[in-house]
Structure formats: structure tokens, C-alpha cells
Amino acid sequence: NAGVTQTPKFQVLKTGQSMTLQCAQDMNHEYMSWYRQDPGMGLRLIHYSVGAGITDQGEVPNGYNVSRSTTEDFPLRLLSAAPSQTSVYFCASSPDLAGAQETQYFGPGTRLLVL
Amino acid sequence: GNSVTQMEGPVTLSEEAFLTINCTYTATGYPSLFWYVQYPGEGLQLLLKATKADDKGSNKGFEATYRKETTSFHLEKGSVQVSDSAVYFCALTIIQGAQKLVFGQGTRLTINP
Numbered sequence: 253n254a255g256v257t258q259t260p261k262f263q264v265l266k267t268g269q270s271m272t273l274q275c276a277q278d279m280n281h282e283y284m285s286w287y288r289q290d291p292g293m294g295l296r297l298i299h300y301s302v303g304a305g306i307t308d309q310g311e312v313p314n315g316y317n318v319s320r321s322t323t324e325d326f327p328l329r330l331l332s333a334a335p336s337q338t339s340v341y342f343c344a345s346s347p348d349l350a351g352a353q354e355t356q357y358f359g360p361g362t363r364l365l366v367l
Numbered sequence: 368g369n370s371v372t373q374m375e376g377p378v379t380l381s382e383e384a385f386l387t388i389n390c391t392y393t394a395t396g397y398p399s400l401f402w403y404v405q406y407p408g409e410g411l412q413l414l415l416k417a418t419k420a421d422d423k424g425s426n427k428g429f430e431a432t433y434r435k436e437t438t439s440f441h442l443e444k445g446s447v448q449v450s451d452s453a454v455y456f457c458a459l460t461i462i463q464g465a466q467k468l469v470f471g472q473g474t475r476l477t478i479n480p
Contacts, residue, residue, distance in 0.1 A: 256410075283466060294371075294456060294470035295411075310467070342410055346466060354460075355401075356468060358410040 254278050256359035258343050264365045265333040273328040273362050275343030283346040284326040285356070288312065288339040295342065301326055333366045340364070369394045373457050373471035380447055381479050388442040388474050390431075390457035398459035400424075400433050400440040401468070405454040414442075414455070449478045 259274045277284065285300035287310075297310030301320040315337060317329040326345075330337060340363050344356040374389040392400065399418045403411040415424030420435035429444045440457060457471040 285468075287468075287470075292472050294472040295468070296470075297467055300467070344411075344468075348466070354466060355413045355416065356466075358403075358412065360410045 256343055256345055256357050258341075258359035258362050260362060261360070262363045262365075264367065265330075266367055267334060269333050270329070270331050271333065273330075273341055273343075273364070275326045275328065275359060276324050277326075277343075277345040277357070278324065279345060279347070279357070280323060281345035281347050281357075282323065283348065283354075283356075284320065285310070285344050285346075286316070286318065286326070286328045287342045287344065289342060289361075290339050298328065298341075330364075333364075335366045338364060338366045369398070369459065369461050369469050371457050371459055371469055371471035373455075373474050376473070377475040377477060379477045379479065382449055383446045384478075386442070386444040386447045386451075386476070388455055388457075388476070390440045390442065390471060392438050392440065392457075392459050394438075394459055394461060394469075396461070397435075398461055400431070401458045401460070402429070402431055402440070402442050403456040403458060403470075405456065405473075407453070411456065447476075447478050449480050452476060452478045 256277045282303045286298040287295040299318040301307045343359040346354045346356045348354040370393045401416045402414040404414045415426040417424040417433035423432045454473045
């Protein structure tokens with residue numbers, strides 16, 4: 253049972269390049285989400301999904317796209333990277349999409365540097 | 368709106384000292400409250416949680432009590448260890464269509480031997 257996995261661990265991009273951050277979970281969780289972590293700002297929600305085929309925007313969605321074709325995978329796409337997207341990205345999953353009491357399980361993070 | 372405010376860091380203590388990290392929140396309705404911990408080079412993991420007023424969450428010697436009257440969820444530990452050095456995040460969940468976590472800015476804790 254691997255939990256939540258993320259690849260790559262670290263990536264350097266040039267401004268304007270595109271890339272996909274991968275996230276997968278093997279816990280059969282319906283709810284998955286992406287956060288970015290910036291110094292002094294905690295974690296902010298980018299996009300989330302309540303099940304395969306359903307996604308929605310979080311607090312800071314601009315510049316990012318997501319899709320959820322399977323329960324297991326929830327990739328995050330940067331279509332044209334900008335220096336403001338330099339951050340650490342965390343994927344998380346939770347078994348209950350509507351349960352406020354539910355713990356979210358986080359992946360180890362992807363550190364992204366945009367030059 | 369919904370928000371979480373944490374004590375500014377960084378916090379540096381000696382081993383066996385008493386720890387308090389303050390956390391207050393603003394929320395509509397009755398959120399659940401969480402403390403997550405991030406050890407160096409790792410992702411976040413749940414430390415403890417409380418789901419209703421006056422509940423006390425506890426784990427690994429850490430405690431926090433959900434205080435509705437003061438909208439607070441302060442983290443405490445009686446005797447810290449070097450291995451407690453990490454970044455601590457206070458968070459609440461709200462339901463807006465689906466579950467969403469709202470985080471505080473994090474408090475970096477360093478314990479010196």
C-alpha cells in the first residue's frame with residue numbers, strides 16, 4: 253500500500269514550458285486535491301476532484317488544468333509555466349468527499365522551479 | 368470568510384521545554400479542526416484533530432482542545448524532543464460542495480538538545 257505518490261520530486265522549467273505533475277493513490281479514495289505551498293502562506297487549494305470525471309476549482313486555479321479519468325490518478329498540468337508558479341506542490345486524497353471530519357492523506361510533494 | 372491564523376514563527380526551544388503554538392480561526396458553521404505536521408523533506412501528515420466544540424485531540428504527547436467560545440485550537444506539548452522539530456500547520460475543513468482544507472501559514476519549530 254503506497255498511499256499517495258507524486259512524480260517528479262523536483263523539476264526545473266523555463267518560462268513558457270509545459271509539464272504535468274503526476275499524482276496517484278491506491279486507497280480507492282474518491283476525493284483528491286492539489287495544493288501549493290509558498291513561504292509564509294501555508295497551503296492553498298488549486299483544484300480538487302470528487303470522483304472520476306468531476307473536477308472543480310479551488311482558491312488559486314489560474315494557470316493550472318486538471319483531469320480525473322480514473323479514481324487513482326489526478327494529474328496537474330501547467331500549460332505555460334511562469335516564475336510565479338515556483339512552489340512546492342502537494343497532492344492529497346480523502347475517502348469521503350463530503351465528510352468534514354475526514355483526514356486528508358498527502359503525497360511527498362513536487363518542488364518546481366520556473367526560471 | 369474562512370481563515371486560520373497561527374502564531375508567527377520560527378519557534379526555537381530547548382529539549383524538555385513546554386510548547387504552545389497558538390491557532391485561531393474564523394469560519395461559518397461548525398468546522399472540524401486539525402493540526403498537520405511536516406517533517407523535513409516530507410509531505411504533511413495528520414497529527415491530531417477535533418470535530419466538535421470541547422473535543423480534545425491528542426497524539427504523540429501533543430494535545431489541542433476545540434474552543435468554540437474563543438475560536439481557538441492551540442497546540443501544546445509538555446516536554447518537547449529534538450525529533451519534534453518540524454513545521455506545524457493548523458487547518459479547518461469546510462464543506463462547499465465538497466470538503467476543503469483551509470490552512471494557517473505554518474509555524475516552524477526547532478528543538479535544540
